[in-house]
Amino acid sequence: MDQPLAGKRIAILVANGFEEVEMTEAQRALLKTGATLHTISTETGLVNGWHGRAWGHYFPVDKQLGDVLGSDxxxxxLPGGERSVAKLQQSAHTRRIVGHFLDAGKPIAAIDQGIQLLAIPGKLRSRTLVAIEGQAETLAQAGAKLSDETLVVDGVTVTARGADDVPAFVETLLKVFFEAAQVKKAA
Structure with a gap:
């Protein structure tokens, strides 16, 4: 069985209220690649997803947000979910981890409201991102170029609009993560 991401560690950053399908579809696909996935959260023990119009399933938290480094x-x-993103935005640890990925040029995949977590002033350096309603001004102020496309790849950053775009988002993030892993192996 081909496992192109074997040995790679992937952080999934969520808090209570994350969009369950945006995380689980990507998680399922990434597990098949041999990658090691860690659910990182502000919550302890379990984190609760949001599914449709109600609370969804509980998922185990592998690491506390304050205990991890981006370099790990x-x-x-970065899945979406209004409640999750609002809570994550309040943490300096979120900015620290996301900032590390942006500065280091490491692969990031963000969907729906999760894109807001990229809005760290000065860190987007003219990266092109999907424009989500209500986020445009904040992302532009952080230096992003905004696109009306439903899915955008800018180097190693993948952004997508939301639930309707999950299959294409997952397919694209796999491609970008595979390519990034191959470049790293060749170096």
């Missing part, structure tokens, strides 16, 4: 991971997944 090769790739980053």
């Amino acid at each position: 991971y090769d790739m980053l997944l």
